[in-house]
Amino acid sequence: MSNFKLSLLALLLIGLPASPSVAALSAAQIASLDNQLTPMGAERAGNADGSIPAWTGGLTTPPAGYQGPGRHHVDPFAADKPLFSITHANLEQYRDRLTAGQLALFAAYPETFSMPVYPTRRSGAAPQWVYDNIRKNAATARLLDGGNGFADAYGGVPFPIPQTGVEVLWNHIVRFRGTYLVRRSAEAGVQRNGAYSLVTSEDEALFRFYDPKGSFAQLNNLLFYYISFTTAPARLAGGGSLVQEMLDQVREPRQAWGYNPGQRRVRRAPTLAYDTPIEASDGLRTADDTDLYNGAPDRYDWTLLGKKEIYIPYNNYRISSAELTYDQVLTPGHVNPAHTRYELHRVWVVDGKLKPGARHIYSRRTLFLDEDSWGAAVVDQYDGRGELWRVSMAYLKTFYEVPTVWTALDTFHDLQARRYSVQWLDNEEPGTVDFSKPSPDESNFSPAALRRKASR
Template identity: 70%
Template sequence: MYPNERLIAVLALTILMLNTAQAAVSADQAALLKSSLTPMGAERAGNVDGTIPTWDGGLTQLPAGYAGPGTHHVDPFPEDKPQFTITKANLQQYEAHLTPGQIALFNSFPDTFKMPVYQSRRTGSAPQRVYDNTFKNATSGVLVAEGNGFASAFGGIPFPIPQNGLEVLWNHIARYRGTYAEHRSSQAAVERNGAYSLVTSEDRILSSYYDPNGSLDQHGNTLFYYMTFAIAPARLAGEGALIKETLDQVKEPRMAWSYSPGHRRVRRAPVLAYDNPLAETKGLRTADNTDMFNGAPDFYDWTLLGKKEIYIPYNNYMVTSPKVTYAELLTPGHVNPKYTRYELHRVWVVEGKLKSGDRHIYKRRTLFLDEDSWGIAVADHYNGSGQIWRVSMAYLKNFYEQPMVFTALDTFHDVRARRYGVQGLDNEEPRTVDFSKIIPSVEEFTPSALRRKAPR
């Protein structure tokens, strides 16, 4: 178990030690979100060593040179340089602040994997309405259906002062990622020798949970709607998919439809959950690996292990910069360290152990969540023998036009096969994710709409 290492305020520590109660916190506890805790539930103070700063509101101003919504982000910290670089040679000096999966990457690629560590900048921020809703949720949000869903929370983090591992996990699943976005990007499976092929798609996502004109009653058991169409390669061009992401997926499994341009028909897609492999990833990603973790949590017993200070990818603006080509970024074994940025941040640590009687390719998984955004930054996955098998990392940055901390790029490493997958590539696209479009109605995310919007 990870020690708290002076990282949790006295009251927060008390809360962590409670049994896995499913009740909301008291008004007195919620008041901490306006004093010692940030509006999202992180510790406002920095650490004792001064290597993690105090949160002062995060990044809310647009940096000079930014051209507007949908254009590539500029680095708000262009003058920052690495303070030091972690390599296999000096690994032992920094192991206390690394995850087992990160250490496995150093051991698998001792000559090339590196972590350039920069000044820690707590850029985490969100719109005021998300802060306001999060404050309301603190005294109303509750787990339901044995933790397979939550109720009485809307438009914000459901459990900003979590009392158990499931509440932390739901904070990740329901974290703020904008209300509506359009994005054209690519994913790639990179082989041991560095060879890769791109699969490019155009995606639309509508979050009913964060609809500014919505309500608790309106969103019901739906979190978001997702529609995608393949652009390349030619053999996939025109294929489409639609997903209705439900909250309690044990009660109501996610609904998915596929569109085939050859038949010009929409059909119900097969089950897309748990460890079902995703064909376009060449076996490197399971359905519930997407977004580090998604879907129903019921196959695992989730334990909150506390907090720890970890070097995680943060403020990563170079990995998706249009100045960096895919050929430069996608090197054998891992993305090119030259373009990555790591910082020391406090993370919530949650461990999931596979329940007896359930089957999944991962016997255990450990998740490390950024305290300022609730996004999983690193996910370690163990095989049936209890050994590290795969490690995923989200290269976080602040999308300051929202504002919000979200992933710039996700990587999925198989440390044994020495292959990895990448999702979210848009360096060579003329635009990046665009949150400024008019928010459509849910009628634009139906099977008939999928057929109507198909490019061919």
């Protein structure tokens, strides 16, 4: 990356080695989570010019007017005005704080793509019990099997003070998103002319890794359960899928099943991993693109490049507002910039290059992860020739009722086809993610349960 500015401030403060070798953290390094670093491992201090403020605890209280769990969010920063907007005309002023993929979006859509930049609000937060677990993990977590898994960490990111790229990747994969959630949302594949088709589904996820009563020993390699039922369009309605997500997927691949309403049968799904295309995305998202990255890390060599200050989607309450229709959100080439919000944040940068002999449609992927939540905000993906092909962005916001940082919606752009896919649209749904329901028994996430629920 040209003009890459490596931020070593946190590393210098806590004395981490600059090499990729993994060493146990010292007591002083772990203690830095109480002062120099946040409980998540981010830098507490702001940046030199004050454009990134200090972290003071994040957003943990719902604003006035919020109607409760599962209801659409009230924007706590609705009064904020844009500081400026990045456009194709003034792009050179901000080039150093953009990713290659973001720059490519400006080149592809010079007349319409823009990035309204707002004051940075470090709203990221998590419950205290998650912070307590992270501090414990800092002293015990260790990678296994060349990075294909980890051990002795539970209920929080395993590596709050990472030393390698694969440690950062695991922090993203197992970051906190509640314990149990239900969500009704739509996915849209948007064509060059702006025409789109919707696939609507109802989803549930049970994150066993974040069961407050559990432990790493009880995981038995199973991270979470996910079950989904398609409700529209009519030709797909009634179909369902079940995923049992494994920690070490090289040793034990994820288990998946599908329910066909025409046959009234549950069948074991073929491989649902790596670059398997996802039908609901109109072929614009691979299995491991979901959540911007998920699954086994084994096909890439991951290099930790340090930190960088870039403009990322953040506090995007407007883009998921019930006041907007899907037609207002989905425009040709990209989501409507008028409803987006970007802020300057520090991000961890991890670069993955396909290993010799490994197979994947992406030869390289560069991840930019929010330091306050470990969620990937932008991912740049390259084709087999080494040319930039796709860019994915997560429009992050804080679900203050939990609290946790997650996505309002995710976008997946094909720069060559000039099409894109959007996941987690819920503007026209009755509500948004509901984290408040009691966790069901794990038997509710079995193949038998998939058939039973789909047949109702």
